[in-house]
Amino acid sequence: MQELSAVESRYKDTPILDYINKVQTDVVTAALAGGTYASLPVLSIAAPFSRTALFPAGQVRIKDVAGLYIYDNTLEAVVLTGAEVRAYLEYSAKYFVTLAPGAPVDPATISDPAVPDYNYDTLSGIEYDIDISKPVGQRITRLVHPGTTTPVGDAEQFVVAVNNYRRSGGGNFPGIVKTQVYNAQQEIRQLLIDWAQAKGAIDPADFFTPNWRLVREGTPVF
Numbered sequence: 001m002q003e004l005s006a007v008e009s010r011y012k013d014t015p016i017l018d019y020i021n022k023v024q025t026d027v028v029t030a031a032l033a034g035g036t037y038a039s040l041p042v043l044s045i046a047a048p049f050s051r052t053a054l055f056p057a058g059q060v061r062i063k064d065v066a067g068l069y070i071y072d073n074t075l076e077a078v079v080l081t082g083a084e085v086r087a088y089l090e091y092s093a094k095y096f097v098t099l100a101p102g103a104p105v106d107p108a109t110i111s112d113p114a115v116p117d118y119n120y121d122t123l124s125g126i127e128y129d130i131d132i133s134k135p136v137g138q139r140i141t142r143l144v145h146p147g148t149t150t151p152v153g154d155a156e157q158f159v160v161a162v163n164n165y166r167r168s169g170g171g172n173f174p175g176i177v178k179t180q181v182y183n184a185q186q187e188i189r190q191l192l193i194d195w196a197q198a199k200g201a202i203d204p205a206d207f208f209t210p211n212w213r214l215v216r217e218g219t220p221v222f
Contacts (some may be wrong), residue, residue: 001060001201006053006068010095010117011110012222013212015204016055016068020046021124022207023195024161024188028077031182037079037159041145043125044161047118060202062193069189071118073163077182083154084175086140088121089128091173093139095120096132101216119171122212123160126152133216141218146211163188 004016021044029042053068080088095115099105110132111120129142143152162176169177196202214221 003057004055009048013210015208017046018208028161028182040159042159045121047121049118065192073188075188076167076180077161078178080160082152082156087174089140092121093130094136099132127211129215131215
């Protein structure tokens with residue numbers, strides 16, 4: 001297995017965060033199969049908790065997974081509209097400082113020191129651009145269905161996998177404090193371990209789907 005690092009996860013879509021989102025998506029999708037919400041797309045939320053998290057090449061140990069997911073959060077899911085998803089992403093995008101097109105970009109200073117890394121959420125299951133040259137609240141310049149140019153409609157509905165801390169209001173993200181459609185009281189860290197043990201390997205080919213990027217006037221920052 002190749003090495004997976006979280007060092008760039010704050011400003012680039014990286015496999016190691018997609019691993020969290022893949023596991024959360026799979027668990028929620030399986031739990032809701034055949035029920036009221038089975039027809040809705042499942043999105044997933046993950047944050048870069050640790051800049052030093054690393055899955056080494058070769059054998060991944062339980063402590064490596066624990067180093068990626070450092071909190072005892074459990075997995076829940078709620079239903080959000082497209083408009084709520086956009087508002088959620090706009091709120092998350094306040095993590096970044098405003099950088100005009102052409103201004104130098106330094107990963108060390110790209111984020112607002114007042115916003116902790118664990119309050120920068122990324123979403124899987126949709127594709128979006130964050131324009132860091134624009135003011136906070138106007139940064140989600142592209143929000144489309146995966147592999148298409150079809151915009152996410154305001155009234156569309158999505159199941160969103162999220163940890164219990166965020167769902168209960170931690171970080172004050174908008175729209176996420178709702179009645180759960182899934183809440184089996186399962187620790188996310190354990191779910192990550194279980195998935196890896198069942199697969200026998202953590203291979204990015206199984207879960208890495210780049211779906212978000214930072215841009216300035218449509219030009220990728222990285």
